[in-house]
Amino acid sequence: MKELYINHRFYFTLFLVGVCYVLAFFFQSLLPLAHILLLLTTLVFALDFLFLFVQKNGIKAERLLPEKLSNGDENLIQIRIKNHYPFWVTVDVIDEIPFQFQKRDFLIKQRIKPSKEILSNYQLTPKERGEYSFGGLNIFTKSPIGFVSKRYAFQKGVTLPTYPSFIHLRKYELMALQNEFLLGGVKKIRRLGHTMEFEQIKEYVQGDDICTINWKATSKQNKLMVNQYQDEKSQRIYILIDKGRTMQMPFDGLSLLDYSINAAMALSHIILKKGDRVGIMTFSRKTENKVPADNKNAQLRKISEALYNVQTDFAETDFGRVYQDVKMQITQRSLVLLFTNFETLDAVKRQLNYLRGIARNHLLVVIFFKNSELQSMIQSTPNNLQGIYDKIIAEKFEFEKNLIIQELKKYGIYSVYTAPENLNTKVINKYLQIKTRGIL
Template identity: 45%
Template sequence: MKNLFKIYYKDLFLGKRLFVGIGICVSLFLFTFFLPWLGDLPYIAFCALIALVTVDFLLLYNHKRGVFLRRDVPERLSNGDENELNIYVENFYSFGINIGVIDEIPFQFQKRNLWFKATLNAKTHKTINYTLRPTKRGEYVFGMVRLYVQSPLGLITRRFNFETDKTVPVYPSFLQLRKYELMAISNRLSEVGIKKIRRIGHSMEFDQVKNYVKGDDYRTINWKATARRGDLMVNSFTDEKSQHVYSIIDKSRVMKMPFDGLTLLDYAINASLVLSNVALVKDDKAGLITIAEKTGSIVSADRRPAQLGKIMNVLYKEKTRYLETNMEALYISIRGLIKQRSLIVFYTNFESMSALNRQLPFLKRIAKFHLLLIVFFENTELKTLTEKPVNNVEDIYINTIAGKFAYEKKLMVKELAKHGILSILTPPNKLTINVVNRYLAIKAQQKI
C-alpha cells in the first residue's frame, strides 16, 4: 500500500483545468446561498468533476508503460560550439497526449528554463532537437529527463522519469576541426574568409608530369616528355612536406581574460587544434608545447594517424595558471626538443609594451633558429570604447586612454617585425581563420 501511494502521489500532479473546475464548483456552492433555484446543480457539477478526474486517472495509469523516452547525447561535446542533442519520445497510449519535457542538463550551462512542449497522436513518436554551447572543458554530468503527460481531458498530469546520470567530456572544438579539415582537403578555405595567397615561385618538391593547361607556367615545360608524347607536357610541383609546425600555448594569467563566454586560453586551444589538423592534412608534422611558470605538456612533432588524438587529449586537461610565463624555461625546452628549423606559433597576450619588452630577448633568441609567429589578441572592449560617441569630459578621457592602449597594440606588431618576428594581432573570434590563413601563406611563400 505504501509503495502504491509513493507511485501515485510522487508522480501525480494537478492540472490547470482541474483547478478551474474546482473554482466553478466552489462558486456554484456560494451562489446557492443567494440563488436557491440552483438546487442540486453544485452537487451534480462536483460529482461530474470527480467522475472526470477518475476517468483521467484511469486513462493515464491504466498503462504501466504508456510512453518511452530516450535522450541522445554525443559521446563528447565540442567546446565553444553549438552541440546538437535529441530527445526521442514515443506514445504507446491509444489516444493523443500532451507532453512537457524537462531535461536536467549540467549545472555549467546555468539554464533553468529548458522546457519543451509537444503533442503526440496515438501510437506515434516525435524527436525534439535542441543545442547546448559549453564554454569550459571538463566533465559535464547530465541528470534525469522528466516527462509530464496529460490526456485529452487535461485534469491531472502523470510524470515519467527516464535516463540516469550520464557524464560527457567536453573537448576542444573538434567541430571546427572537421569543418576546416574538409575545406583544406578540397582547397575551399577561402569560403570561410581565408584568402588565396599568390605563390612566389614554386617548390622543388616534384609531383608529376601532366598535360599543359592554359595558365600553366611555360617555364615548367618538360621538353623531353613533350617530344615523346607530341603534346605540351609540364612538370607539376607541390608544397614541401614533412615540415615541423609547433603550437606553443601560453597558459599563464594573461590568457584568463574572457570573451563571449570562453577564455583566451580556450580560443588558443581551439585554434591550435585546427592548425595541427590542417598541417597534418598538408603532410606536415604537428607538435605542441604548453608553458606557464614552468614547461607543461610536450607532444613531439609527428604526422602519424594518432597524432591529432594525442594532441587533443593533452589540450583537454589544460587549465589557466596564475603566474608569469617563464620564457627562459620555454627557450630551453625549444632548444632541447626541436632540432630542425620549424614554424613555431606562440599563442600569448600582451597588454602593454613593457610586457612585450620583458619577453622580447627570449623571443629574439628563438627567432634565430626557427620561424617564429607570435599570436596575440585585440582587446575588443577597448575597441568598443574608442568607437563610442563622446558626450562629456569623462567620455573624452576614457576614449583617449582606450585609444592609447589600442595604438600600443599596433606598436607591438611593428616592434616584433623590426626583429624579424612574424605576428598576428586578432580578435578572439577570428583567431582560427587568421592563424590558418597565415600558415597557408607561409607554406606558399616557402619561408620555413
C-alpha cells in the same frame, strides 16, 4: 504518490464547483446542480487517473547525446519520445541540463498521437571545457482530459566531456585544401612560389607558370611540358599555448585560452591534412601537456586529449623556461606557433631575448589578441570629455600593439594580431601562406 501531479484545469473545475455551492447558499435550487458537478468532477478525475496510471509504461523517452560536446559551438541534443497510450497525450519535457548553462526555464511542449514517436531538438553551447553532468529527463504526461499529469523520469546522471571545438573542422579542411579562407569575404591566397619538392612532369595548360617549363621534356615530346611541384610534406609544426594569467581574459563567454585551444585544434586538423607533422605543448611556469610532432592517424585525438582539460594557473609566464624546453626538445628546425597575449611593448621587450633565441633555430610566429573593448572605443564617436579621454587612451594602446608587431618583425619573428573571433581563420591563413612561400 510522487508521480502524480494535479493540473490547473482540475483546480479551476473545483473553483467552479465551489462557486456553485456558494450560489446555492442563496439560491437553494442550485444545490442539486452543485452536487452533480462535484460528482462529475470526481468521476472524471478518477477516469483521468485510471487512463494514465493503469498502463505502467505509457511513455518511453531517451536523450540522444553526442559522444562529447564541442566547446564554444552549438551542439545538437535530441529527445525521442514514444507514446504507448491508445489516445492522444500532451507532454511537457523538462530536461535537467548541466548547471554550467544556468538555464532554469527549460520546457518543451509536444502533442503525440497514439502509438507514435516524435523527435525534439535543442541546442547547447558550452563555454568551458571539462565535465558536464545531465540530471533526469522528466516527461510530464497529460491525457485529453488534462486533470492530472503523470511524471516519467529517464536517464539520470549522464556525464559528457566537453572538448576543444571540433564541429567546424570539416569546414576549415575544405577551405584549406582549396587554399581559400573567409576573412571578411572569400580571400584567394595567391601562390607566391613553390617549395622545390618535385611531383611530376605534365603537359602545359593555360595558367601554368612558364618558369616551370621543362625544355628537355618539351623537345622529346614535341609539345610544351612543365614540372609540377607540390607543397613539401612532413614538415614539423609545433603549437605552443600560453596558459598564464593573461590568457584568462574573457571575450563573448570564452577565455583567450579557450580561443587558443579551439584554434589549435582547427589548425592541427589542417596541418595533418596537408601531410605535415604537428605537436603541441602548453606553458606557464613550466611546459606541460606535451605531444611530440607526428602525422599518424591518432595524432588529432592525442592532441584533443591533451588539451581537453587544460586550465589557466593564473601565474606569470616563464618564457625563459619555454626557451630552454624548446631548445632541448625540438631539435629540428620547425614552425613554432606561439599563442600568448602581450598588452604593452615593455612586456614584449622583457621576453624578447627568449623569443629571439627560439627564432634563431625555428620559424617563430607569435599570435596575440586585439582587445575588442578598445576597438569599440576607437570606433566610437565621443560626446563628452570622458569619452574623448577614453578614446585617446584606447588609440594609444592600439598604437603600442602595432609597435609590438614592428619590434618582432625587426628580429625576423612573424606575428598574427587578431580579434579572438577571427583567430581560427587568421592562424590557418598564416600557416598556409608560410607553406606556399616555402620559407620554413
